[in-house]
Amino acid sequence: MKHAHCNTSAHQVSRRRVLGTMAGGAAGLSLGALGGIVHPAVGEQLKQKEKQVVLLWLDGGMSQLESWDPKPGTPYGGPFRSISTALPGVHVSELMPQTAKLMDRISLVRSMKTEDPNHSSGVPKILRGHPKNRGVTYPYMGSAVAKLMGPTASNLPPYVWIKPGSGGFISKYAGFLGAKYGALALGDGKPPENLVRPESISERNANERRNLQQLLNERYAARHRPDWNEANSYVYDVADTLMKNTKLFDESLLPDRDRQRYGTHDFGRHTLLARNLLEAGVRFVQVTSYGWDTHGDNFNAHASRVPKVDQAYSALIEDLYDRGMMDHVLVIMMAEFGRTPRVNGSVGRDHWPNAWSMATAGTGIKPGVVVGRTLDDGTDVATEPYDIGAMFHTWYHALGIDSKEVEFMNGTQPLPVAHDDMEPIRELLV
């Protein structure tokens, strides 16, 4: 039995998975976020063992015609030109000049064809990989990865979501996996409220409180089913871990150069935070940009928004490359659908799941590949169409998970991790 007033951090070290030289405590790993302070040897081990994901979500549906699949000079092409990229023969919209220079490091899928033209039902479908309906609520990709791969050795929460607006813990994204695998949402990238211990509580008192609490929980656990006690104890462990990483959220500690490169707009700041969280070891980071549903004034809206995405995305790719993180971080940028080639009466484009594009890069993904193409006028996919299920298979394979074999267990019910009838897109995989 523990002594109630033992030093908590000493106990915690023995419970955490700690990499070799970092026996001083989990705190050391996490400081790697800012300026690459991570010990090189540890960094090496991290790279080899721990794959991670960053998902940039453009909510509302970015127009493929104003980004990845421009059709200038066609009836539906719109006013923007296309520019050449680092990939010979491949063009993107002139709104993405920075990304164009890095095209040889990323890959595109231009032949996405999905079925749901609605936001409210379409967004969850894409984020869940739209598997076959088995009457259960599938987890969002972040929750699925949190379950399949767990947190990294950093022990930071495995699914963190950076978004404008409010934060909180979104347990419902975990679907049948259970609340614990939900998303920790950071509103405007800010840390959760009450993260810092007030002056009125000394460290000694804080440690004694936790030890006493754990003593009581152990007795409860011995006499009851494990799940509820685990859930209750878990959130305190996460709180502890976050408290050791408050520097991650301190924007004043960021080099000015980084802030300028990513952009001081929301998406830039949030993507920079995402990079830091990845460096610190968060398994799955999601960044959401809202406002892409341009049913009206599509061209002005995209002229304003796409360059911001271009700036932040290219900065992220560059940084991941420079830090040697491209070989263990999977990068995804997508939305719930694309936009109609036809321009409507409000100079807008409407929803178009029939033919749209997305970009992916990083671990397990062959760079510089463009999968498929659309018709000359962009109205449909001209080659083999791919549903989101195919992408999930591809991504799981890229992460080293055999999506055709691995299954979730929902109680006693085995469930495939991605759509039974689909396959990974082989040409995308290394």
Add this chain to the structure above:
Amino acid sequence: MRLLRAADLCCIFLTILAVLPRGELQAAEPLHVQIDRLIEAAAGEVPLAPRSGDAEFVRRAYLDLAGRIPTAAETRRFLEDSAADKRAQLTAGLLQSPEHPRRMEELFHAMLMERRGENEEWSKFLRLAFEQNLPWHRVAAAVLNPDADSEQLRGAAYFLTGRLVSEGAMAPVDVPGLTRDVGRLFAGIDLQCAQCHDHLTIPHYHQQHFQGLNLIFENVKTRRDVKFPAVAESVMKEKKEFKSVFGTEASFTGPVVPGGEEVAIMTFEKGEEFAVPPDSKTRFPGKPKFSPLSELAGGLASPENSLFARNIANRLWFVMLGRGLVEPLDLIHADNPASHPELLDLLARELAAHDYDIRWFLQELALTETWQRTSVLAGRETPPLTSYAVALEKRISPEQLFWSLGVATGEFDALRAERDAKAEGKPEAKPKQPAAAEEQTAEIPVPRSELEQLVAGSTSLKTLQKTVIDTFANPAKEPEVDFAPTVKAALYLMHDEAVQKLVSRRKGNLVDRLAGMEETAAVVDELFLSVLSRLPSAEEKTALVSYLDENTDRRDDALSNTVWALLTSTGFVVNH
């Protein structure tokens, strides 16, 4: 109030005969006996755990029926009581106490409004309904077809008006959402997928069920001519056309009652449609003669409607036993059978036959062995959840948590002491609470218990209540059924200043009381009785006595730390 007819009595009697073992004609047994028999029979080979200990029992009873943990004194009193029927007496007493209606108001507010907002008229409606033990079908009818002329009932309209709101250009008024909620909360059926086509996996949810219900609410609008929540219906003239997204043929439907029939639309000569004509001066929108809401209320909120009966039986079972007989609670259909189909039918029938008397039903549940069973697992073998062989853990609502925090930390005691001290200092001043506290806005007084009056008179407690509820509640529209602890709540308990005050020494509170006690062993006993409503185990006692004795130089801190630890442990934040 609907009287029990002879036909119903016959029905019940014959049904009861049907569930008895063949060949044994007995007088109708109490419901709680029948419940236990069905549970035990279904458990089969699975061994049933013994009854809960008294400490387990008293905590569960207070939480379930009074919405808070018992005080140390209440716990002691129960533990020391030697009456053979003390358990039945306790639950009966709690059901009659002034705290029970408060508990039920809080429970149904969260269940029906799902944290969409607060409204005084709605709160008054709910509270009075439970004070009077209004039959559930009367409560439901008031919600589905609000009566703007009744001061007691009119606030029920908030269920509708709170949902008939636009959340901006990107989120217009969500009538399908309202339709879905009516199906879920009053009939136990989630028709969401049936909006656009017949449900793909549930053959019994047809698109017409959704569209026929939706049409009723499309015809409803919020009244702007009165200050209290109120709705008005337009004149409905014709059926609605709808099409499946999978088909090309159009169908037509009039209003459809879930679990009931399509209602024929009554039409009138032009100028004759209104029972009360609109008044442009007062902006009264008029009351049509044909009222689909009235048809809905009559057809759905009825002892004849088996969906309605099963829904409330299932939900109340969930509240007391921790799991619905049908799970999820809003997916009752033939291919999602109840874990105990005969039991669910029995409960539904009995509730309907007893005029949907919720208090009676809860009493029966509280008398079962099933409800009284211990939640403690004896060995490694964990029985299936659906066997009820061991009692299930239950989520504590944010409201239950607030009241329990106040009781456990002695905050209410401290406030009473403060208030009494102030009153003594000013002999001319009247004590703050009158015999029956009155709401300022209402003519019908809404009874408020002593604890509620304490909170109402204290800014800090009012703030604490709001913060606790905000911190522990789910986001709006997410039912609070699963146990879902959050990092936000953990950090709140760890670092929030108001929480620190609760566990710090303050005249009259728990830490203060404990600091004044000499013997450490007695301190630990009092601590556990006050916070966890039980005595410590031998191991716990040893550990805590030694901790406190090793820290006599910083006794207050050690006491605060211990109180905090008990308050945040799983044994406190869960109803087990």
